[in-house]
Amino acid sequence: MEQDWIMGLIGGLLIGLAGAVYLLANGRIMGASGIIGGLVDGSGWSTAKERIAFLGGLILFPAVLLPIYTEVDTHLTNNLWVIAAAGILVGVGTRFANGCTSGHGVCGISRLSLRGIVATVMYILAGGLTVVFFRHMLGVI
Amino acid sequence: MRTIFALISGALFGAGLLVSGMVDTAKVQGWLDVFGDWDPTLAFVMGGAIVPMAIAWQLTRGRKPLAGGEFPPKPEARLGRNLVLGSVLFGMGWGLAGLCPGPSMASLTFNGIGGVVFVGAMALGMFAAPSLRARLDRAVPAE
Numbered sequence: 241m242e243q244d245w246i247m248g249l250i251g252g253l254l255i256g257l258a259g260a261v262y263l264l265a266n267g268r269i270m271g272a273s274g275i276i277g278g279l280v281d282g283s284g285w286s287t288a289k290e291r292i293a294f295l296g297g298l299i300l301f302p303a304v305l306l307p308i309y310t311e312v313d314t315h316l317t318n319n320l321w322v323i324a325a326a327g328i329l330v331g332v333g334t335r336f337a338n339g340c341t342s343g344h345g346v347c348g349i350s351r352l353s354l355r356g357i358v359a360t361v362m363y364i365l366a367g368g369l370t371v372v373f374f375r376h377m378l379g380v381i
Numbered sequence: 382m383r384t385i386f387a388l389i390s391g392a393l394f395g396a397g398l399l400v401s402g403m404v405d406t407a408k409v410q411g412w413l414d415v416f417g418d419w420d421p422t423l424a425f426v427m428g429g430a431i432v433p434m435a436i437a438w439q440l441t442r443g444r445k446p447l448a449g450g451e452f453p454p455k456p457e458a459r460l461g462r463n464l465v466l467g468s469v470l471f472g473m474g475w476g477l478a479g480l481c482p483g484p485s486m487a488s489l490t491f492n493g494i495g496g497v498v499f500v501g502a503m504a505l506g507m508f509a510a511p512s513l514r515a516r517l518d519r520a521v522p523a524e
Contacts, residue, residue: 244402244408244420244422245421245422245425246425247400247401247402247422248401248402248403248422248423248424248425248426248429249401249425249426249428249429250400250401250429251396251397251398251399251400251401251402251403251426251429252397252401252425252426252427252428252429252430252431253397253429253430253432253433254393254394254396254397254400254401255393255394255397255398255401255426255429255430256397256429256430256431256432256433256434256437257393257397257433258390258391258392258393258394258397259390259394259430259433259434259437260433260434260436260437261386261389261390261393262386262387262390263434263437263438263441263446263452264437264440264441264446264447265382265383265386265390265446265447265448266383266386266387266390266446266447266448266450267445267446267448267449267450267451267452267453268453269453270390270394272394272481272482272483272486273481273482273507276482276486276503276504276507277507277510280504280507280508281507281508281510281511283511289383289384289387290383290384290386290387291387293384293385293387293388293391294387294388294390294391294394295391295486296388296391297387297388297389297390297391297392297393297394297395298391298392298394298395298483298486298487299391299395299486299487299489299490300392300395300490301391301392301395301396302395302396302398302399302404302487302488302490302491303490303491305395305396305399306399306490306491309399309400312399312404312405312491313405313407314404314405314406314488314491314492314496315405315406315407315479316406316478316479316480316488316492316493316495316496316499317406317478317495318495320494320495320498322477322478323478323495323498323499323502324498324499324502325474325477325502326473326474326475326477326478326480326499326502327474327478327480327485327498327499327500327501327502327503327505327506328474328502328503328505328506329470329471329473329474329477329506330471330474330475330478330480330481330482330485330499330503330506331474331502331503331504331505331506331507331508331509331510332467332470332506332507332509332510332513333466333467333468333469333470333471333472333473333474333506334467334471334481334482334507335467335506335507335510335511335514336463336464336466336467336470336471336510336513336514337463337464337465337466337467337468337470337471338463338464338467340471340481340482340483341475341481341482341483342394342481342482342483344468345427345430346427346430346431346434347434349427349431350430350431350434350435350437350438351434351435351438351455353455353456353458354458354460355456355458355459355460355464358460358464358465358468359464359467359468360468362464362465362468362469362472363468363469363471363472363475364413364472365469365472366468366469366470366471366472366473366475366476367413367472367473367475367476368413368414368415368472368476369476370413370472370473370475370476370477371410371413371414371417371476372414372415372416374476374477375410375414375417376416376417381410381477
């Protein structure tokens, strides 16, 4: 659709604003994988309260907005094996790399961090090759 | 205070992911699929997010966080195996399902059983990562 890019830009500004609040107020980098991972493996339990509050807002606010925002379709595959494999790859990968799309992508690139830029280039390349391979060659996704 | 700021930040992040369409796996995979019907939306989302964030980094200079403490120091520009290997694994999972950690959380309440399975598997991977990393470092020491 034509207005998709406008909504993308507006949503992007909100995401950047979220990162700005987390940085300027709490002095932390808004990385979703780091915030979740620290709770899962115990490394971030000393800051558990703010992590849980962040995740609470992240999970619940879209649910609150959903009734006034009806055009949402997530198009998630029904193949639970694909989903489980993808989830494990995302979980292991983001913790090895110490960041994902929000931490390395949004927060890293915006401070011209070499690690963030390299990570972003690598996961986009890997993601692109994966989609091309599994969609156009195997026809799985 | 920190808790309230974190809640506000999380809510803004969730709203942004919903409004931008990044909870839609078809838009993410559509952006990655350069040989298909390419969808440019994700580039606008990234670009839009980087602008306020870059301003925020400028504002950190000579200041301290509102809620106390220190701003995170810029990490050493060291790349290393784990960064590259991890990013490749993450990218593969991201491409396979069209979900990354932020959107998987933002869509958890309306993404059905698949969304729950994804988050569960992701948590399992995150739980296993430290010991996998230690094992890899022992077997093939990174310089």
